Amino acid sequence: MAINGDPAGFWSYTHRDDEIEDGRIKRLAKKIANEFEGITAEELDVFLDKKDIKWGDEWRKRIDNALTGSTFFMPIVTPRFFKSEECRREILTFAGHAKSLGLEELLLPILYFDVPQLKDPSPDDEVMTLVAQRQYEDWTKLRLEDEDSPEYRKAVNRLAARLVEILERTAEVEPPPVALTDDIDPEDEPGMLELMADAEAALPSWANSMEQFGATVREMGERVKLANEEMSASDARGGGFAGRLRITQSLAEDLKKPVDKLGQLGYQYSADLLAIDPGILGIIRLVETEGVPGGNEAQVVEFFNTIRTTAGQIRGMVSSVREFSGSLDGAASLSRSMRPLVKKMRASLQKVVDGQAVLDEWERRIDEVSRMTEGS
CATH class of the missing domain: 1.20.1050 (Glutathione S-transferase Yfyf (Class Pi); Chain A, domain 2)
Structure with missing residues (x-):
């Protein structure tokens, strides 16, 4: 199965969340990338460490080149995520570019720790509202499973397959007309x-x-x-x-x-x-x-x-x-x-x-x- 462009995934998460999970968040990213490659025979570049200059360089290049139609942004949603100014900046930046290109599906949040407010988000928090409006992946129970268990491996497969489906749908998406209001003719x-x-x-x-x-x-x-x-x-x-x-x-x-x-x-x-x-x-x-x-x-x-x-x-x-x-x-x-x-x-x-x-x-x-x- 051929994929247009070089697919990539940018993971946005707080390092403390990964620490208290003993590195499971990073391992999840790599497992999904491996499963994606198994399904498509195409490598999914995963960018994890925002302190690495390569993360920032590739992030800017992808956004400046209209996301290449194959760039996922995957925020790992936890209570701490919404308190991180850096994470909030990243999701708002990506969301604006994705919407301007008609590629909103490329924003794929993963709910990792339960955030009860997502069920009825307050309009006072546009980042939480943005996440709630997306079809996010619920990983709150799966994170408690053994990483080698059948349940966990099947969930990784489902998520990787969803990435493939999204890329297939967005491959032919034409950017919407540039508009500053909704009443454009x-x-x-x-x-x-x-x-x-x-x-x-x-x-x-x-x-x-x-x-x-x-x-x-x-x-x-x-x-x-x-x-x-x-x-x-x-x-x-x-x-x-x-x-x-x-x-x-x-x-x-x-x-x-x-x-x-x-x-x-x-x-x-x-x-x-x-x-x-x-x-x-x-x-x-x-x-x-x-x-x-x-x-x-x-x-x-x-x-x-x-x-x-x-x-x-x-x-x-x-x-x-x-x-x-x-x-x-x-x-x-x-x-x-x-x-x-x-x-x-x-x-x-x-x-x-x-x-x-x-x-x-x-x-x-x-x-x-x-x-x-x-x-x-």
């Missing part, structure tokens, strides 16, 4: 300049959302600072724990509205960004593959600069968000009235941090394409 597909104009019109609204997000974070930071000053004054007066509790409960009440606003802004910012991500990547790919329409070099340069400028502005704001997130470490322990607020704040802050992965990928692809066009 296939008979009147917009040209590159129209697409770039639509993208430029959308970018300022993200910047505005982020500015409001940053302002809300600063407002909450000021209220927390004031509460800390009041606690110090209360301690000096001998107010004790009762004084601290009163101030903390008052702070929790003061933060309710800004926390709700933060959640709305974070959700809108993230939803808009992920919705338009495949379109932006498609535009960049059009410039790369078809070149710049004659006489429009200045408009393309301006478009790329707009994205770079917006990404740079938001990156600076993300630094402030990270700093504020760190300041919340002790807040939840002050009083039970603060715990739900801190949980909501962390979810909103994570959306902005996740979004930076999307913008970073735009910048990286733009730099690659710009170097290519400048050298031609």
